[in-house]
Amino acid sequence: MSDMPAQDPAGPTQEFVSDVFARGCTSRAAFEDVTSKWASLALLALGEGRYRFNALRRRIDGVSERMLSQTLQTLERDGMLTREVLTAIPPRVEYSLTPLGARVAEQLRGLADLLEASVPELQTARDSRERDRG
Amino acid sequence: MSDMPAQDPAGPTQEFVSDVFARGCTSRAAFEDVTSKWASLALLALGEGRYRFNALRRRIDGVSERMLSQTLQTLERDGMLTREVLTAIPPRVEYSLTPLGARVAEQLRGLADLLEASVPELQTARDSRERDRG
Numbered sequence: 001m002s003d004m005p006a007q008d009p010a011g012p013t014q015e016f017v018s019d020v021f022a023r024g025c026t027s028r029a030a031f032e033d034v035t036s037k038w039a040s041l042a043l044l045a046l047g048e049g050r051y052r053f054n055a056l057r058r059r060i061d062g063v064s065e066r067m068l069s070q071t072l073q074t075l076e077r078d079g080m081l082t083r084e085v086l087t088a089i090p091p092r093v094e095y096s097l098t099p100l101g102a103r104v105a106e107q108l109r110g111l112a113d114l115l116e117a118s119v120p121e122l123q124t125a126r127d128s129r130e131r132d133r134g
Numbered sequence: 135m136s137d138m139p140a141q142d143p144a145g146p147t148q149e150f151v152s153d154v155f156a157r158g159c160t161s162r163a164a165f166e167d168v169t170s171k172w173a174s175l176a177l178l179a180l181g182e183g184r185y186r187f188n189a190l191r192r193r194i195d196g197v198s199e200r201m202l203s204q205t206l207q208t209l210e211r212d213g214m215l216t217r218e219v220l221t222a223i224p225p226r227v228e229y230s231l232t233p234l235g236a237r238v239a240e241q242l243r244g245l246a247d248l249l250e251a252s253v254p255e256l257q258t259a260r261d262s263r264e265r266d267r268g
Contacts, residue, residue, distance in 0.1 A: 018250040021175065023195045026256050027249040034245070035169040041155065061157045079259025100255050107245040111168070114237055115161040116152040121234050122164050125213025 033078050034104050038063050038071040043097070044112060046081060047105030050096040080104060167212050168238050172197050172205040177231070178246060180215060181239030184230040214238060 018027040033039055038060065045051060045059045057068050072095060075081045080101035086092040097105055115122070152161040167173055172194060179185060179193045191202050206229060209215045214235035220226040231239055249256070 016253075018253040020178065020246045020250060021193065021195055025250075026253045026260075027246070028195075030249045030252070030256050031174070031246060032171060034249070035171075035174050037166060037170075040165070040169050044154065059155065061155055077260060077263045078256060100252055100259075103248055103252075104245065107241065107248055110244065111238065111241040112154045112161070112165060114241055115164045115168070116154060116159075118164070118234055118237075119150075119152040119160045122160050122212060125234075126160075126211060129211045 030078050033074050034080065034108070036071070036074075038067050039075055040108050042068070042071055042075065043080065043101060043105040044108055046095060046097045047102065047109055050094050052092060052094055056095060075101070164212055167208050168214065168242070170205070170208075172201050173209055174242050176202070176205055176209065177214065177235060177239040178242055180229060180231045181236065181243055184228050186226060186228055190229060209235070 018025050020028045020031045022028055034043060041060045041063070042056065045056055051059065053068070053072075057063060057065065060068065063071075072081065072083070076083055079098055081095050081097050084094045084096070086094060152159050154162045154165045156162055168177060175194045175197070176190065179190055185193065187202070187206075191197060191199065194202065197205075206215065206217070210217055213232055215229050215231050218228045218230070220228060
């Protein structure tokens with residue numbers, strides 16, 4: 001329409017606000033990636049130090065080779081970890097966290113610490129729900 | 135065997151160590167529950183205040199009625215939230231966090247804040263991976 005304000009040639013001063021609640025936001029995708037079932041445990045494990053694939057698989061009780069492999073690929077794409085191939089016979093592949101991955105792992109460790117310390121509370125909640133049902 | 139040490143009648147002093155890495159541990163189940171796709175966003179939303187079901191559904195961009203309902207049931211069973219039926223016509227149901235749920239939500243908010251602040255870094259990681267592939 002002719003009465004629309006003319007566009008500033010420099011473009012409007014627009015601040016990009018990221019929001020995990022917004023489906024299109026990169027932070028939402030990353031939040032889903034790092035909190036997904038195996039990714040969160042992989043990040044926690046790598047927060048302890050570098051791991052080779054098989055050692056990492058043993059650390060994460062219950063993960064399949066395929067799921068761990070997919071999980072590590074996603075986390076690498078998000079810039080959370082680095083995959084390093086070491087020249088050896090047979091070649092060794094080691095995974096370690098990037099600085100961003102380490103910060104994310106620290107947050108997840110805080111959550112894990114809280115839940116590990118809350119087992120009595122969690123158990124009471126479950127027991128009382130089961131009593132209500134019985 | 136006869137040379138086994140006699141059992142202390144009071145039982146050994148054994149401390150229960152909870153561990154999110156152990157598949158049988160209550161903390162592992164709770165960790166999976168609160169980090170699951172919709173639960174983490176529901177906890178984040180309820181960290182902002184009480185919500186009615188439909189308002190919560192609108193807040194969590196993309197969740198279906200069925201998934202939100204299942205998610206809230208799981209979180210209630212884990213003692214993370216309280217479901218309150220208010221006498222009104224029609225009756226109103228409101229959800230709010232328990233003290234444990236509030237502490238969990240705080241941890242998740244820390245993770246969300248970190249990722250929201252890391253969008254440029256996340257984008258760079260994704261872009262460079264796509265360049266490598268192209």
